Amino acid sequence: MTRIILPQMTARGRGVIINISSEAGRQPSPFLALYGATKAFMNSLSQAMALEYQSSGVIIQTLTPLLVSSNITKIPPRKFLVKSSDDFVREALDTVGVSNFTSGCFLHSVHSLLLWPLTSNFKFTIPILTFFHSLFRAFRRS
Numbered sequence: 717m718t719r720i721i722l723p724q725m726t727a728r729g730r731g732v733i734i735n736i737s738s739e740a741g742r743q744p745s746p747f748l749a750l751y752g753a754t755k756a757f758m759n760s761l762s763q764a765m766a767l768e769y770q771s772s773g774v775i776i777q778t779l780t781p782l783l784v785s786s787n788i789t790k791i792p793p794r795k796f797l798v799k800s801s802d803d804f805v806r807e808a809l810d811t812v813g814v815s816n817f818t819s820g821c822f823l824h825s826v827h828s829l830l831l832w833p834l835t836s837n838f839k840f841t842i843p844i845l846t847f848f849h850s851l852f853r854a855f856r857r858s
């Protein structure tokens with residue numbers, strides 16, 4: 717898709733590409749290993765391209781959301797935990813041109829900061845692994 721639309725955008729000297737990654741790509745994601753790995757690929761590709769095209773007028777943004785109510789998660793919006801897709805998109809669009817790599821909304825930025833000490837540098841302890849496993853099983857049931 718990027719290969720198709722980028723030449724027209726660079727010719728015009730403006731455009732926006734928003735790549736939807738996930739918090740799962742920011743660190744290893746046990747029990748979502750393949751999903752997390754594809755999102756890590758997306759983070760790397762998208763951030764590298766943002767740098768390559770930074771003087772072209774084209775914005776390439778990477779979004780790394782946490783929980784959004786959608787067909788994938790099949791969980792309803794919940795205050796302080798799960799964003800509705802409308803609310804998420806509204807907040808995320810406000811970040812275009814402000815940040816090229818962002819969780820996309822204030823709530824998810826806070827969640828990401830809280831998760832970071834638990835999951836960074838491969839410091840997965842048994843309780844954290846158990847938490848990830850139960851989260852994964854809950855998604856499979858929904």
Ligand SMILES: NC(=O)c1ccc[n+]([C@@H]2O[C@H](COP(=O)([O-])OP(=O)(O)OC[C@H]3O[C@@H](n4cnc5c(N)ncnc54)[C@H](OP(=O)(O)O)[C@@H]3O)[C@@H](O)[C@H]2O)c1
Binds near residue numbers: 738780781784786
């Ligand atoms: N929801 C979350 O909590 C969450 C968190 C982090 C990241 N994300 C990411 O956000 C993105 C959107 O997911 P979502 O939660 O909004 O789920 P969604 O509502 O199920 O949306 C997925 C979209 O992808 C399209 N799609 C699926 N397979 C496709 C294919 N082979 N070719 C073309 N289009 C295809 C679907 O089209 P149809 O409607 O036609 O099937 C649908 O529009 C995904 O990349 C997901 O990994 C979601």
